[in-house]
Amino acid sequence: MTSAAETPADRLVLEAVGFSLSALPANARIAVAFSGGVDSSVLLDAVVRVAGASRCIVLHVHHGLSAHADAWLAHCEAFARERGVEFAAERVELSRDAGVSVEAAARDARYRALDEMCASRGVATLWLAQHADDQAETVLLQLLRGAGLAGLAAMAPEYSPPGASATRVRPLLHLLRAQLEQYASERALRWIDDESNADTRYARNALRHEVTPALAVHFPGFRDALARTAAHAASAQRLLDALARLDMQEASRDEGRALSHDALLAFDDDRALNLLRYWMRTLGLVAASSARLGDALRQLREIGAAGEGHGLRIDHAGQALRSYRGLVYWEAGDSSEPADETALAARAVSELAWQGESIWRLPQWRGTFVFAEAGDATDDLDTIPARVLRRAMLRARSRSGGERMRTSDAPRAPSRTLKNLFQERGIPAWKRDVPLLYIGGDLLFVPGLGVNRAALPEQIDEAESRVRIVWREDLLIA
Template sequence: MIPTAETPADRLVLEAVGFSLSTLPADARIAIALSGGVDSSVLLDAAVRVAGASRCLALHVHHGLSAHADAWLAHCEAFARERGVEFAAERVEVSRDAGVSVEAAARAARYRALDDMCASRDVATLWLAQHADDQAETVLLQLLRGAGLAGLAAMAPEYLPAGASVTRVRPLLHLLRAQLEQYAGERALQSIDDESNADTRYARNALRHEVTPALAVHFPGFRDALARTAAHAASAQRLLDALARIDMESASRDEGRALSHDALLAFDDDRALNLMRYWMRTSGFVAASSARLGDALRQLREIGAAGEGHGLRIDHAGHALRSYRGLVYWEAGDSNEPADETALAARAISELAWQGESIWRLRQWRGTFVFADADVAAGDSDTIPASVLRRAVLSARSRSGGERMRTSEARNAPSRTLKNLFQERGVPAWKRDVPLLYVGDDLLFVPLLGVNRATLPEQVDEAETRVKIIWREDLLIA
């Protein structure tokens, strides 16, 4: 039940929050992204009044970009505790990849952290505090950048991004900043002011402080007009996405991680570019410019479907576009580097003193090593004596490049690089980011390739228990 409103601003905010709450089950918990600014402070305060403190969870992300970041975290925790709300925070590092602005990198890191915190807690939805002024600024920015319909559609009131754990909702999207500030003043809410918001070197701040005030004088209804533009663009974009989904059915390979070169090039330019935009967006990439996508399609047409894309020079958001054996995909790294998997970021080494465990969960790899009893009599030859696993500490490591192994049982067979073995077996680059299993300092097992026979002893006890190692990604674990 919505509390009795005391003022017009109070009524507007409580009604907006109440509407979003009405779409959820009666006992559903809500996570609120709390930066400590006026907007998110208003959202949390109103959510507590309408839903009750027990149903709310305040989440804060510490970017470390400001000297005041620690103070902001402390303020947010105190603000939540004063209202009896559970509080959680996570610290992130903002990457500085070439071609990605600090704003975009911080936003991506923030949403990843928020989603991780939601996934580990029993919440039904994540509420964000963007409002009508934010929406108008976003549409203007996208217009000035020459964005397509997806950009002009700006911020949706409710959406579930690819890979996100919960739906994101913007209850205040139709309210003005001035209405939120009036609510905060009437409720005597204490908030913080990020000093970077006044820096007009950032495009959004320049619009907020220098452009939209002038628009408000000459075009008082510009916010509503831009909101309608966003709604029309969103409607048109849904139609383009429906077409892209149809095209993905014929062009998608490996669960959407790659596109068929033949199928992509069979479309005319407009349709192929629409498919590429949809593919990148649903894969979690930030939007690429029309010029970059157009250049990518031109280069793909030049090399032809049968050719290898070693000459492709398309970099975007820390990845390079590759073409390999009739597939088009994105690989971590730079296009000036050799097309291989070793550019992938290294993960922390995990160790296990094996004592007969049947599974070894590796969270950083999102998968599990399974140690299963082997049936040698049934012809299962790719097995390991149990004594080898106990010989030294097992470790799971990232590839660093140049690793070699021998897959042949013949003792005089030469070892070969993992890169060559992966290529020989047609394993695409994005599947080669797997943990290498070492026993001591010796490479023992590589997922998708098998056992390194150079590590096994020449003489084995036929009666000894043998083990088969299996690598299972999280999706395959029952």
């Protein structure tokens, strides 16, 4: 039998780890982010072989999302102990009202916990196990969501996030998943299979199981091509960041916590938007869409001309962009404080003469209205008679402010503003930018709030076929 040290997979993995190790100071300690999956198991095993157990520390984050999380923690600790490596773990609780997906919340919590564990132990280098397939999936996901250069740059081989205590290094980024699996098999490693990785409701899993296998058949070199795309995007992004740093010198106020309103607006739109993106990254804020940033810049220019900067408020991911006394700044937002109606981004109105369609795709909203058959469930307030949808043209349009609806079936129940209903239900401001569904001139359905009972006929035959309306956003990017 061929020994593991003589196989191509073994040689590639050890060379990759050795190359990253050579860039570190002698005797520098290495923290390995360890989930227990095959990728991080390969990385940890190889690091111990190349650097020695004494230079390593294994860091595990317990999210509590799976019923098997405790068993995974025990497995990871045992794996580290078998190799004589120091082990540390931290349990995190995810915020479910952060306005982001569970996957994104888990990722952010994981990196925060890993960085805190590195800082507390004086470790300046955190090694991660992402590989070439992960990189290709990330580039594809970013392309599909229309990301800019920063998104297309995907994962860097080495990256020092602003404010983080440890530099993140990805030694295996140029190796294929198949090569890592071959190494694990040859080394008889035991690893965890996370059941959520097979759930194709999530965008990354859908690409992994249904799209990239087909690409591999017709475009065998697609991973290398996408890696080159990421490298080109990263190079271009570095140039944009260099320009933004120059512009920050002119526009920055209060040690970068604010921008000069006049200095920002002195730049053309492309340059001003580049500065806003860079500024948000330096503050550690979640990236905003091009549409939201473009709307913010438009409003900043309008209020600049009118001299009414105090009126600006644009909510984004728990923060609010404000302009006051010549400064533009972010302040902590509150989901109970609705965004100003004037801050709502308008989109083109879409129309549909409904003839029984089950889906209505709205690309400008990055989502779809689903019309699902619901039988004759007359007691379900979320369903409506199918004939109502045929009564007039369906229209999907933006909020303009002041819209009202009645959520109760009681005929004399008062209507209430969408603003009050969103606030009452605790829907964060950044989730209120949704398409309103009208039937003719009547508001019919609001995602997150349901059916406007005032738009339905007073007399409904219990035997009528009914439809449930659902608003479904595009697959989350995880």
